[in-house]
Amino acid sequence: MRKLGRMLAHDARHPATLAKRLLRKATSPLxxxxxxxxxxxxxxxxxxxxxxxxxxxxxxxxxxxxxxxxxxxxxxxxxxxxxxxxxxxxxxxxxxxxxxxxxxxxxxxxxxxxxxxxxxxxxxxxxxxxxxxxxxxxxxxxxxxxxxxxxxxxxxxxxxxxxxxMEPGFDRPHPIRHEVVFFEGSHRPVRGVDPAIPKLTSRCMDLHRVLRFLGSGELVLTSSYHGAYWATLLGKRVVLIGVSSSKFFGMKHPPVHGTPSDWMSGGRSARVYPEALDxxxxxxxxxxxxxxxxxxxxxxxxxxxxxxxxxxxxxxx
Known part of the structure; x- marks a missing residue:
């Protein structure tokens, strides 16, 4: 009971945590x-x-x-x-x-x-x-x-x-603020990426925030399948780094492959697919x-x- 009381008290002080807990419960699978x-x-x-x-x-x-x-x-x-x-x-x-x-x-x-x-x-x-x-x-x-x-x-x-x-967020404008951003797949961290590059991981559970982040870069580095897919739908050039699964080799609108330390050469050959979303x-x-x-x-x-x-x-x- 004391543990439950502490949990409720914490949620009362942090409405965002409470909302996330309730949302998770409401949408949890059977x-x-x-x-x-x-x-x-x-x-x-x-x-x-x-x-x-x-x-x-x-x-x-x-x-x-x-x-x-x-x-x-x-x-x-x-x-x-x-x-x-x-x-x-x-x-x-x-x-x-x-x-x-x-x-x-x-x-x-x-x-x-x-x-x-x-x-x-x-x-x-x-x-x-x-x-x-x-x-x-x-x-x-x-x-x-x-x-x-x-x-x-x-x-x-x-x-x-x-x-x-089908998410409507792909239809919204996202101002470009960075030359390059890094979206990291949370289950397979990538070492060797310049820490000065703005970074977000796939543990972020707010899709609107993720799309704003991906949209803020002219070029997107990523080790995440959905990071590459969503960035492509947003009209970004995409470079895959640190990938280790067959899932990255069946994309109709393929990104280029690079390394954490040398992504610039891949970035120069990466292309935009304006037709991808439709x-x-x-x-x-x-x-x-x-x-x-x-x-x-x-x-x-x-x-x-x-x-x-x-x-x-x-x-x-």
């Missing part, structure tokens, strides 16, 4: 152990990595931008590692993505997702993410999916980049139209099933 009933009854699930220390993971769920998915439960893919079995997935439509969920550390979760043939799987904005690899060498589990939209370009499926491009949004809208048809069909079938159960005649004694 925990399978806590609310199995709703998960079991839901015809449609949104499934991706919900990480409150990584802004890119939080912003890559299509349900945040398309209303036809917004009313359906959200499940953190890491929760599946604690799931006792795949039975609850039977007959469901599961929208997986976005994020670097393919050929990555989520192999166990994919085994559970794909083990029930009656589940209808859709990948929206998923991407290859083999750490320590500099190439995309094929995908596992996609043969079990009904629709596949990959954020990796030219891989034999619909190209559907991260849905965070292309990314158009690809997501076209894919959304396909997904919406599936969601409508599954929701209708679920309601019909509920009605049949509710109004079926009781068996004679």
């Amino acid at each position: 925990r399978l152990a806590a609310l199995p009933g709703r998960i079991r009854r839901a015809p449609v699930l949104n499934l991706h990595r919900v990480d409150y220390t990584n802004l890119g993971d939080l912003k890559c769920g299509p349900y945040s931008y398309f209303d036809f998915l917004g009313g359906h439960p959200v499940v953190d893919i890491n929760d599946l590692a604690r799931w006792e079995g795949p039975a609850d997935l039977g007959g469901k439509l599961i929208v997986v993505g976005g994020g670097g969920l393919l050929n990555s550390v989520f192999g166990r979760q994919w085994e559970l997702i794909t083990s029930d043939p009656s589940a209808c799987l859709i990948v929206w904005g998923g991407g290859h993410n083999a750490h320590g690899s500099g190439r995309i060498d094929g995908y596992s589990h996609l043969d079990r999916c009904r629709l596949v939209g990959l954020r990796d370009y030219g891989q034999g499926h619909d190209w559907v980049p991260c849905v965070s491009c 292309e990314c949004r158009g690809a997501n809208r076209r894919f959304a139209a396909k997904v919406e048809e599936y969601v409508a069909a599954f929701s209708t079938a679920s309601r019909a099933g509920e009605l049949r159960l509710r109004y079926r005649r009781p068996r004679p004694c």
